[in-house]
Amino acid sequence: MTAIVDYGVGNLFSLESSFAAIGEQARVTSDPEIILAAERVILPGVGAFGDAAEKLRNTGLDRAVTAAAEAGKPLMGICLGMQLLFEKSFEYGEHAGLGLLKGVVRPIREILEETGADPERQLKIPQMGWNALRFCRDNPLLSGIREGDYVYFVHSYAATGCGNSLLADTEYGTYLTACVGQGNVFGCQFHPEKSGNVGLNILKSFCAMGGGAA
């Protein structure tokens, strides 16, 4: 069973439905015991980093998620949930993340300015829509999809300095972090539950990973 962590951020109906569609058991929960008993954990999230990090801490679920990761359970953050896995974010100030992965989350606007992205392309913020994946490292998470497959993004911030955890990126003026993974901790900046069959195949690969059943 996969626990989908419910800490009051975003709508989890589609995520839950996508697990049902691939024939995997998933449970939306805010109970730390269920999270710790699950074989694997999904940390979802939409909205602002600061608010979400605060909600995660106020509910005490930050400890449950960290404990699950430390116990070796496959953990995957999605969208803002992925950003929360990093050390910190510069979204409206500076906020600490869970620090499970090395790297910081920064505004796409700044990243584009620094990398000298072509202003003629008039890239909009947020990046909203389907973009292709470029693979950076082999990983079982990507075993069911191909380089160049399209996935659905909605984000104004992106993770930087991910080092060896960078699995795939996507071209948006420059290359932005799309997918990360190190050991049992994974993250997708895009929404696998909204990325058609490609997204469902990523979730299948995640579910095929060795569980840390309690």
Add this chain to the structure above:
Amino acid sequence: MITKRIIPCLDVRDGRVVKGVNFQGLGDVDSPVRLAKYYSDCGADELVFYDITASAEGRALFTDILTETARQVFIPLTVGGGINTVADFDRVLKCGADKVSVNSGAIRNPSLIGQAAKKYGDQCVVLSVDVKRVDGVFRVFARGGRDNTGLEALEWIRRGVGDGAGEVVVNSIDTDGVKQGFDLEMLEAVCRVAKVPVIASGGAGKTEDFLTLFHRIPGVDAGLAASIFHFGEVRISDLKRAMAEAGIPVRI
């Protein structure tokens, strides 16, 4: 590279898909859930469900259909129609919508966009505008294109985006249902003021209309249409192949 999106729109009344020509003369097409699944399989990048139901029974039917669709279809789903309050946002988001589009509701209550964006995030709020030229000025129309609000459309859009709308759907009443192509002049004007994704709606009659749209107005992110897809005049898979051949970035 980010792709241009093709979005079929399903007008739903009492649980069935309908499409108005110039907003009148509605005719039944198919089951919304089946149609949504079919479009997703054909390569639609996103779906819009537009609830044109008036009754409470019809509204309950609509949320049932939405839930069933979100169970089976794994591409972004936008819902519009009858969205007047933050509680309406809540109602459709719980049933699996990813984005909510506001039109007349924002005209009646201009603070709605800001309230919803604060609660659900900008990415969730779509400003949908029905626009028609009146004496050479783009004016916002309400109630499905029946009432001239007197609002100047470009100013209304600038304000909506400033309040937190993360995307704008521009429906040209002048070209809607006529099938002679999108309203390029209107869309170009909107792209100059809106720095968020812009979705073109109204006027698509054939594949070339989409190619012209994306070639001529690079600021447009997506093309939306209803009847030409429903009646099979343009097949989404063929359209996307034609876009790729024409050098337009597209998901295939």
